[in-house]
Amino acid sequence: xxxxxxxxxxxxxxxxxxxxxxxxxxxxxxxxxxxxxxxxxxxxxxxxxxxxxxxxxxxxxxxxxxxxxxxxxxxxxxxxxxxxxxxxxxxxxxxxxxxxxxxxxxxxxxxxxxxxxxxxxxxxxxxxxxxxxxxxxxxxxxxxxxx
Amino acid sequence: xxxxxxxxxxxxxxxxxxxxxxxxxxxxxxxxxxxxxxxxxxxxxxxxxxxxxxxxxxxxxxxxxxxxxxxxxxxxxxxxxxxxxxxxxxxxxxxxxx
Numbered sequence: 001x002x003x004x005x006x007x008x009x010x011x012x013x014x015x016x017x018x019x020x021x022x023x024x025x026x027x028x029x030x031x032x033x034x035x036x037x038x039x040x041x042x043x044x045x046x047x048x049x050x051x052x053x054x055x056x057x058x059x060x061x062x063x064x065x066x067x068x069x070x071x072x073x074x075x076x077x078x079x080x081x082x083x084x085x086x087x088x089x090x091x092x093x094x095x096x097x098x099x100x101x102x103x104x105x106x107x108x109x110x111x112x113x114x115x116x117x118x119x120x121x122x123x124x125x126x127x128x129x130x131x132x133x134x135x136x137x138x139x140x141x142x143x144x145x146x147x
Numbered sequence: 148x149x150x151x152x153x154x155x156x157x158x159x160x161x162x163x164x165x166x167x168x169x170x171x172x173x174x175x176x177x178x179x180x181x182x183x184x185x186x187x188x189x190x191x192x193x194x195x196x197x198x199x200x201x202x203x204x205x206x207x208x209x210x211x212x213x214x215x216x217x218x219x220x221x222x223x224x225x226x227x228x229x230x231x232x233x234x235x236x237x238x239x240x241x242x243x244x245x
Contacts, residue, residue: 071225072224083222090228
């Protein structure tokens with residue numbers, strides 16, 4: 001695989017530990033992300049509250065930013081992140097819920113892999129979009145040249 | 148936009164190293180406006196989570212365990228975590244509390 005082809009990572013977010021209960025996830029449940037989509041066919045459950053926790057990180061993780069630079073612990077090539085509810089793991093701060101610790105597995109994906117997750121003709125789409133992007137770029141540059 | 152409550156997010160505790168927050172930091176929100184002059188720090192990694200509670204609290208709807216303040220933590224695992232407490236302040240008390 002050429003480096004230029006590896007432009008994203010697939011993220012598998014797996015419920016690793018649950019303290020003590022969670023209304024959404026069971027241990028081992030998985031959510032799969034191929035930025036910017038959640039791959040429903042490869043997802044057991046989605047917690048909207050946890051999505052908000054994940055949002056600042058998912059794009060950077062998908063694009064290969066070092067997780068430790070984002071304050072996330074790693075175990076080998078896995079990244080650990082916790083949900084926002086302290087109730088189960090941090091007993092001094094009781095809530096009505098529990099804490100879930102997730103591990104994120106990152107798999108490099110190629111354009112070829114990406115085709116599996118996209119419902120339309122990716123190559124044709126990219127070809128069409130390139131024309132659109134050229135026009136948009138020209139419009140922007142012309143507008144700003146006039147100023 | 149006439150909300151009944153201000154929303155106060157306070158840093159209740161910092162359980163490990165954090166480059167942004169210290170205990171006692173405050174974020175004041177007059178939804179949807181963050182009152183910058185009364186706010187000591189905002190972490191971009193924690194704020195998306197915290198913001199999901201703001202509209203409810205600004206309308207007086209508290210979420211969480213009854214009889215206990217709402218505690219929320221940041222999702223970091225190598226830093227902190229930082230424990231936040233979210234509460235509402237009736238606007239008529241604004242001048243005394245803020």
